[in-house]
Structures are given as C-alpha cells and as structure tokens.
Amino acid sequence: MKFEVTILGSSSATPIFNRNPTAQVLNINEHLYLIDCAEGTQQQMLRFDVKASRIDYIFISHLHGDHYLGLVGLLSSMHLNGRKKALYLYGPPHLMEIIELQLKYSETTLHFPLVFTQTNTLKAQEIVNNNDIIIETIPLDHRIDCTGFIFRQKKRLRKLIKERVEALEIPIEYYTAIKKGKDYTTNSGQVYKNDTLTIDSDAPKTYAYCSDTMYNEQYFEQISNATLLYHEATFLHEMLDRANDTHHTTALQAGEIALKTNAKKLIIGHFSARYKTLGELLDEAKTAFPNTELALEGRTFVIE
Amino acid sequence: MKFEVTILGSSSATPIFNRNPTAQVLNINEHLYLIDCAEGTQQQMLRFDVKASRIDYIFISHLHGDHYLGLVGLLSSMHLNGRKKALYLYGPPHLMEIIELQLKYSETTLHFPLVFTQTNTLKAQEIVNNNDIIIETIPLDHRIDCTGFIFRQKKRLRKLIKERVEALEIPIEYYTAIKKGKDYTTNSGQVYKNDTLTIDSDAPKTYAYCSDTMYNEQYFEQISNATLLYHEATFLHEMLDRANDTHHTTALQAGEIALKTNAKKLIIGHFSARYKTLGELLDEAKTAFPNTELALEGRTFVIE
Numbered sequence: 075m076k077f078e079v080t081i082l083g084s085s086s087a088t089p090i091f092n093r094n095p096t097a098q099v100l101n102i103n104e105h106l107y108l109i110d111c112a113e114g115t116q117q118q119m120l121r122f123d124v125k126a127s128r129i130d131y132i133f134i135s136h137l138h139g140d141h142y143l144g145l146v147g148l149l150s151s152m153h154l155n156g157r158k159k160a161l162y163l164y165g166p167p168h169l170m171e172i173i174e175l176q177l178k179y180s181e182t183t184l185h186f187p188l189v190f191t192q193t194n195t196l197k198a199q200e201i202v203n204n205n206d207i208i209i210e211t212i213p214l215d216h217r218i219d220c221t222g223f224i225f226r227q228k229k230r231l232r233k234l235i236k237e238r239v240e241a242l243e244i245p246i247e248y249y250t251a252i253k254k255g256k257d258y259t260t261n262s263g264q265v266y267k268n269d270t271l272t273i274d275s276d277a278p279k280t281y282a283y284c285s286d287t288m289y290n291e292q293y294f295e296q297i298s299n300a301t302l303l304y305h306e307a308t309f310l311h312e313m314l315d316r317a318n319d320t321h322h323t324t325a326l327q328a329g330e331i332a333l334k335t336n337a338k339k340l341i342i343g344h345f346s347a348r349y350k351t352l353g354e355l356l357d358e359a360k361t362a363f364p365n366t367e368l369a370l371e372g373r374t375f376v377i378e
Numbered sequence: 379m380k381f382e383v384t385i386l387g388s389s390s391a392t393p394i395f396n397r398n399p400t401a402q403v404l405n406i407n408e409h410l411y412l413i414d415c416a417e418g419t420q421q422q423m424l425r426f427d428v429k430a431s432r433i434d435y436i437f438i439s440h441l442h443g444d445h446y447l448g449l450v451g452l453l454s455s456m457h458l459n460g461r462k463k464a465l466y467l468y469g470p471p472h473l474m475e476i477i478e479l480q481l482k483y484s485e486t487t488l489h490f491p492l493v494f495t496q497t498n499t500l501k502a503q504e505i506v507n508n509n510d511i512i513i514e515t516i517p518l519d520h521r522i523d524c525t526g527f528i529f530r531q532k533k534r535l536r537k538l539i540k541e542r543v544e545a546l547e548i549p550i551e552y553y554t555a556i557k558k559g560k561d562y563t564t565n566s567g568q569v570y571k572n573d574t575l576t577i578d579s580d581a582p583k584t585y586a587y588c589s590d591t592m593y594n595e596q597y598f599e600q601i602s603n604a605t606l607l608y609h610e611a612t613f614l615h616e617m618l619d620r621a622n623d624t625h626h627t628t629a630l631q632a633g634e635i636a637l638k639t640n641a642k643k644l645i646i647g648h649f650s651a652r653y654k655t656l657g658e659l660l661d662e663a664k665t666a667f668p669n670t671e672l673a674l675e676g677r678t679f680v681i682e
Contacts, residue, residue, distance in 0.1 A: 090424065117418050139484055143480075150447075179476065218483075
C-alpha cells in the first residue's frame with residue numbers, strides 16, 4: 075500500500091524567493107490527503123503535478139495565514155473545475171466562518187459537499203477511520219489553537235503463502251477467512267494451521283505531522299515510535315529565546331524530540347525566512363538525531 | 379516622470395501552470411500602486427523583484443477570488459516584515475469585513491495603519507488625488523459589484539529652457555514661479571515673456587484598467603483617449619455566448635473597445651484557462667485594433 079508524503083511548502087510566516095509556506099500532500103493507497111494549505115498551494119500542486127481532483131481530505135492545523143490562506147482559492151478552483159464529490163475538511167473553530175464569508179461575497183455556491191469537522195485543539199481525537207488509515211489530531215503548543223495530525227496505517231490482513239495454498243488446492247472462497255487468521259480443514263478432516271498457510275502482514279506505519287509548536291513533552295507519547303516524524307524547526311538553537319517567544323521549535327529540539335519519541339526518521343521544515351540556505355539547520359538537528367532530512371519542496375518521502 | 383505597469387498575473391478564475399490570476403503593479407514616479415491581488419501575488423512580486431515595502435496604494439476591483447485572495451497574505455507579510463507606514467486600500471463593500479475576520483482569528487494586530495476606502499461600484503468617483511496622479515473608479519458590468527480604475531497623470535509644471543535661463547542669470551528662487559507660467563522682469567524693468575523661457579510639459583498620460591466586465595458602452599466615455607488601455611479578453615469571440623453569460627469580454631470586443639474609445643495602445647489579459655497558448659487571442663484583438671499586446675507576466679509596459 076502506497077504511503078508517502080510530498081512537500082509543497084516549507085517556509086514559515088511569509089513566502090520567500092523559491093520557498094512557499096506550509097503544505098504537504100499524503101498519498102495513502104492512491105488517495106490524496108492535504109495537510110495545511112498556505113497561499114500558493116494550488117500553484118505548487120500544478121508545479122509538482124498533484125491533481126486537486128484526487129484530494130478527498132484536507133487538514134488545517136491552525137489559522138495563521140501561512141497554513142491556510144490558499145484554502146479558499148483551492149476550493150474555488152475545485153468548484154470551477156467541476157468537482158461533484160464530497161470534500162472532507164478538518165480544522166480549528168472559525169475556519170468555516172472564514173470560508174463561508176468569502177464564498178458569500180463572491181456569490182459562490184460550491185457544486186460539491188464540503189463536510190467540515192471542527193478539531194478539538196485541547197484533546198487528541200480520532201477524526202478519520204477508513205479502510206486504510208486512522209487519523210488523530212495532536213494538540214500542540216502554539217500562540218493560537220493548533221493541532222498536528224498523526225496518520226496510523228491500519229494493520230492489513232495476513233498474506234497467503236501462494237505456493238502452499240495452491241499446492242493444497244484450497245478453493246478461492248476460503249481465502250478471506252484464512253487471511254483473517256482461520257485454519258483450513260479439508261473435506262477429509264485434515265487441519266492446516268493458519269501459520270502454515272499465511273505470513274503476517276507488514277507492521278503498520280505511522281506519519282506524525284507537528285507544526286506549529288514549541289517543545290512540549292505533552293504530545294511526545296502520542297507521536298512515539300513514528301515511522302516518519304515531520305517536525306517544525308523554525309530556528310537554529312542560538313535563537314531559542316525567539317523560538318520560545320513565538321512558540322516555535324529549534325532544529326536541535328526537533329532532533330531531540332525525534333530521539334526521545336523513538337522516531338525512525340525525522341524531516342524538518344517551516345524554516346524562518348532568515349535562513350537563505352538550510353544546511354546549518356539540518357546539521358544541528360542531526361547532532362541529536364542523525365536520520366534527519368530537510369522537507370524540501372517537491373521532495374517525496376516514502377513512509378517505510 | 380516614470381509611469382509604467384508590470385503584469386504580475388494574467389489568468390482568469392484559476393491559476394494554471396505558469397499563469398497566475400490577476401495582479402498588476404504601477405510605478406508612478408517611483409511610487410508603487412498595486413491593482414488587484416490574486417492568490418500568489420506576493421510570490422510573483424518576489425519573482426519579478428517588486429518590493430512590497432514600496433507599495434502605498436492597493437486597489438481591488440471585486441470580490442471574486444482570482445482578484446483578491448492574495449491580499450491578506452500580502453498584508454500579513456508587510457506586517458511581519460516591519461512595515462510602519464500607512465497603506466491605502468480601495469475596494470468594494472465587505473472587503474474589510476473579510477480582512478478583519480482573518481486578522482482576528484490569527485490574533486494579528488497590524489503594526490501599520492490600513493486606511494480603507496470603500497468604492498462606489500455604481501458611479502465613477504475620484505478616489506486619489508496626489509502630486510502625481512488622479513485616480514477614478516470605473517463602474518463595470520460584471521456578475522458582482524466591480525470597478526475598474528483609471529489613472530490620469532497630472533499636468534506637470536512647464537519646463538525651463540535651461541540655456542536661456544542661465545544666460546539671463548535668473549536667480550534660482552524665481553524658477554518655480556516661472557515654471558508655473560510667470561514672466562520674468564529684471565531689476566532694470568526688462569520683461570521676458572514666459573514662453574521665451576519655458577516650454578510646455580508633456581501631455582498627461584492615462585492608464586485605464588478594465589477587468590472584469592462584459593462589453594457595455596456605459597464606461598466607454600470615461601476611458602476614452604487612454605494612452606494605455608488594459609482590457610480583459612477572457613474568451614475568443616467564438617465563445618461570445620459564454621462571455622455574455624459570465625459577464626466577460628472576448629478578444630475581438632476588447633479590440634473594438636480600444637478602437638471606439640480611441641486608445642493609443644491596448645493590452646489584453648485575464649485569459650481563460652482553456653487557452654494554453656495565447657496567439658489566437660492576440661490575433662483576434664488585432665483584427666479590430668492592431669496596436670495590441672498580450673499582458674504577459676513579468677512584462678512591463680511604459681505608458682507613453
């Protein structure tokens with residue numbers, strides 16, 4: 075099952091030349107899930123060949139402009155391009171009020187259902203549970219109400235050992251039950267234990283998205299053992315005071331969080347406009363957690 | 379005096395690959411005036427090296443997203459980048475309501491005065507009158523309340539004939555009066571007529587911005603004799619029915635309007651996303667008005 079994230083924006087606060095504010099798109103089993111939607115996200119999607127028509131879920135972390143100002147434009151384009159299927163939107167209180175006001179004054183009635191679920195920014199909650207994935211909010215510690223999101227793959231059914239099942243000439247109609255763990259009994263009463271017919275499916279993977287937040291141990295347990303952790307790293311650690319004042323994280327802290335929460339891999343983003351190049355931020359995070367990469371725009375990370 | 383316009387966006391309705399929705403920036407005597415501000419305008423400004431800090435006036439034609447969705451992002455960036463001087467904003471009713479709602483929920487108090495003037499979308503009105511320029515709204519015929527804007531250079535003072543003034547050893551303190559048309563009388567009573575000391579300044583130039591609108595003669599008189607006319611040309615004339623339904627103009631109509639209103643030059647823009655190349659639109663407008671160019675992004679037109 076495909077499980078990967080493509081970075082559409084990695085800048086904090088304002089766009090700078092060649093760096094757009096935050097947006098990411100997850101491909102989960104060929105369905106697209108958009109996380110945050112800064113101004114220019116739809117242009118970035120054109121640039122990186124991400125089809126808006128394939129997005130069914132959008133998640134907005136908070137109402138700072140660098141995380142949602144591209145949303146109304148994207149919804150308008152979906153509308154103008156003939157979308158009919160429902161779009162599921164998750165975000166903090168007041169997001170719909172902002173959207174509705176702008177649709178009202180442009181005299182736009184969307185041709186598709188926009189199904190909004192308000193996130194609880196104080197308490198982790200499960201907001202999506204479908205065939206592929208369970209998604210929870212992560213209450214974060216920012217200047218205004220803000221949540222991250224954690225995407226937990228579901229455990230898949232066991233895999234048939236093809237040669238074994240064929241050699242025994244087990245009828246196809248038994249396959250699903252066997253994948254679910256049942257033993258197989260022949261007409262003559264011979265029993266084949268399940269673990270001789272199947273192997274376990276891959277361990278479910280987890281993607282944790284943490285932006286924007288200051289270092290706060292309260293969310294560490296929830297994100298523990300992530301296969302891939304995205305964590306904001308707005309500043310170098312020499313600017314810790316500024317990070318604390320603005321409720322952001324330093325690159326060193328992001329590395330420490332990945333280490334403490336036992337992440338398999340870390341990507342850092344949400345870089346302050348003051349950093350024209352990003353090597354120092356990467357090096358700093360790596361001093362705490364070597365398996366770190368930069369969330370550069372256009373880059374796709376397979377969650378494996 | 380510098381008087382030129384740079385195109386930041388030329389697409390209608392939605393961005394497409396390599397074409398952003400509407401925005402333009404006028405340089406009038408080294409002051410910048412922004413007309414419309416679609417999503418991604420601040421990114422286009424970075425791309426084309428237009429400094430947001432130099433903009434003192436912003437004009438929004440109407441509340442369709444492809445003309446204003448970049449505004450809150452631009453205001454936020456100005457705020458974050460330390461702007462202190464006032465910004466003068468002109469736009470239709472409800473624009474401030476939209477801005478204020480978004481500032482409220484991001485808990486942002488702008489560090490600079492944002493001085494809003496609501497445009498009257500039914501009646502032409504003078505909205506700016508400073509040392510360089512007089513700006514009027516142009517009520518247009520669109521699906522929602524919409525105005526264009528016309529920028530009329532002020533007549534400058536007469537120009538001194540330098541050699542003549544110097545030969546007569548006229549003291550510098552007399553220069554302004556002479557530029558204003560006064561004769562010069564020497565201490566001995568000799569009178570030099572003004573037209574022997576000065577020449578007339580250049581004829582004032584006019585830039586008319588007409589987007590979005592359907593063909594409607596009501597605004598033709600107001601835009602007559604424009605030095606440069608920007609007119610939307612969303613469709614080819616074969617799509618006239620669609621143009622009328624959506625209250626837009628065809629390229630042929632734009633050419634006809636330039637001809638009827640005696641424009642010196644025409645630029646067309648606001649191209650529908652259906653046109654991947656623009657040659658046909660240009661050719662069609664030229665059949666009515668040969669001195670036409672495409673409002674391509676990044677291009678600067680001197681108004682002369």
